[in-house]
Amino acid sequence: MANTAPAPALPDAGSPGNMGDVRRSNLALVMGRIAQAPSGSHLTRAQIAASTGLTKASVSSIVLDLLETGILREIGLNPQGERGRPGVGLELNPARGVMGMEINVDYIAAGVTDLSGAVVVQEIRERDNRGSESAPVLAALAALAVEVRTAALGKGVEVLGGGLAVPGLVDAGSATVLAAPNLGWLDVELDLDRLLPGLPLGITLFNEANAAALAELARGPAGRHDFLYVSGEVGVGGGLVIRSELFTGPEGHAGEVGHVVVDPAGSRCSCGGTGCLETVAGQDAIFAAAGIAGKGKSRLESMSALVAALAEDQPGALRAVERAGTSLGVAVASTARVLNIGAVVLGGHFAVLERWLRPSLAESLARYAPGKVFPEHITIAAVEEGGALLGAAGSVVRSLVEAPHRLQH
Known part of the structure; x- marks a missing residue:
């Protein structure tokens, strides 16, 4: 802070x-x-x-x-x-804190930070949420939140409020997920009060990539004021930070870099479009192209298998990641041209695969947006796993700092 x-x-x-x-x-x-x-x-x-x-x-x-x-x-x-x-x-007061939570395609997560941003406790649980109704997902997250809150209380930290990050377009005011294609949710209103009832600050809904970008802004290198955060999960998200502020556009949905078209003749995307970056650089797309069967394997097992294949210079894995890097460069080049952004932060699997992804990404950026994003301005996220939940928690703290009267009776 x-x-x-x-x-x-x-x-x-x-x-x-x-x-x-x-x-x-x-x-x-x-x-x-x-x-x-x-x-x-x-x-x-x-x-x-x-x-x-x-x-x-x-x-x-x-x-x-x-x-x-x-x-x-x-x-x-x-x-x-x-x-x-x-x-x-x-x-x-270090005895007061907030909880960040995340629902993603193949995991749920919850963590508590104190008001200064220090992590008190954090848990990530694998769970297949693809195509699941919101009620059982929220029930599983509520159970995890209770565990994490109890652990925080055991360390002397009382939770005042929380933030929930999801991989999709959201309307925070109505607690509605407008569209989360990889979850299969469309216009789903979430009953956030069931997660942690009775919190004085309640629970606020966030887009996952935006929350992660805010965590990067708070916890990344000092002096970096403008960047595009690219979140690599099953889907691909993006968060835009301009002049040290999250830029979300007039309706709050800016930064959807995962759905920038990189191949007009490409595959159908879960969003309904064709040839989106996600169809080439999302986790499932990379696993499939590398010949790593994700079915029956956990996210971590599939990623470990991919990294092992890359370390062994297996041609299929190398081609899959190279193609993902090239396509990511196309999407980032377009974004850099429109918004005059000169720095990119890689999160999620893009950070994990950076060693093999960087050459094709840098070459693609040099080809499609020469002089806009230099290799030294392509960096790995300061926050590894849990960036979205930490960003959501940090936003709740910021809102408390800006309006502390919310805690007055």
């Missing part, structure tokens, strides 16, 4: 009709100052007042409210930068 960029000071008071709005704005301002403080530093009330322009009395009142919600705690004395008696430092 560390970020030293200054935030504008808000007025200490307003017209009587706006006092509630001013109070909420000031709560968020103080909360943001504490959340953005560099790791290891603990701002005092006086330091917050000096940096925000609020009065010390207002800051003290706001901090008291935040302490009562349990999302802040006092820690030691901070003598830095103050005259006279040192003040008491403040930090996000």
Whole structure:
């Protein structure tokens, strides 16, 4: 959560009709100052007042409210930068956290982070969700969420809310999966309350690739502000980060790089289109082209078999991955041309296969978008497995920082 960029000071008071709005704005301002403080530093009330322009009395009142919600705690004395008696430092309470969850084609996952983003507990379970109704999938995820929540409580962390990532187009406001072709879900409204009933912040729905892109933004190299995150699973997803913000377009569905057409004469895609990147570079497509029968094997077993075949220089495996890399380059080149993006982050199986994928990907980018994406700007995701659930959890924390009044009764 560390970020030293200054935030504008808000007025200490307003017209009587706006006092509630001013109070909420000031709560968020103080909360943001504490959340953005560099790791290891603990701002005092006086330091917050000096940096925000609020009065010390207002800051003290706001901090008291935040302490009562349990999302802040006092820690030691901070003598830095103050005259006279040192003040008491403040930090996000490590005994409060959020849960990230993910439903994908062949697994479910859940994990808890504290409010600073540190992972407390994380579990990934293989499960074949393809073609399954949403109810049994949610039931399985709810059971896993209870286990993970219990484990977090055992480590002293109480869960305040959560985020759920799914591989498809979503409407977060109505908790509806608009289209998740690889799951076979179309306009499926999810009963998110059944996952973890009674959480004060509830559960928010996210697109899987967007959530993973947010995790990369938060946990990846500092100073990287613009990139395309490419998520490689059974399907292929994409998340666009522009000027350190997730770009989702007017309806929230931008970044669907998996459904960029790379071969107009190609195979039919699960989305209903033809020749999409997913039909060449998705896991099932690569396994089939490499001659690795996925049926009867788990995702990990199939991927292990593919990596072993590549390590042995088996021609079929090498051709399958080379073709996937070339097609990925075509899709990324088109995206880079339209959005002026110069960096690509590889996640999921693209990260696993990077050693063999990179040459054809780089060659394809040089051919179709020369000078747009250089090889040194093609990197592997900082977060390996669990990026989507960590991104979903991190988004819930951000929403809490921006609106801490949600925890007030």
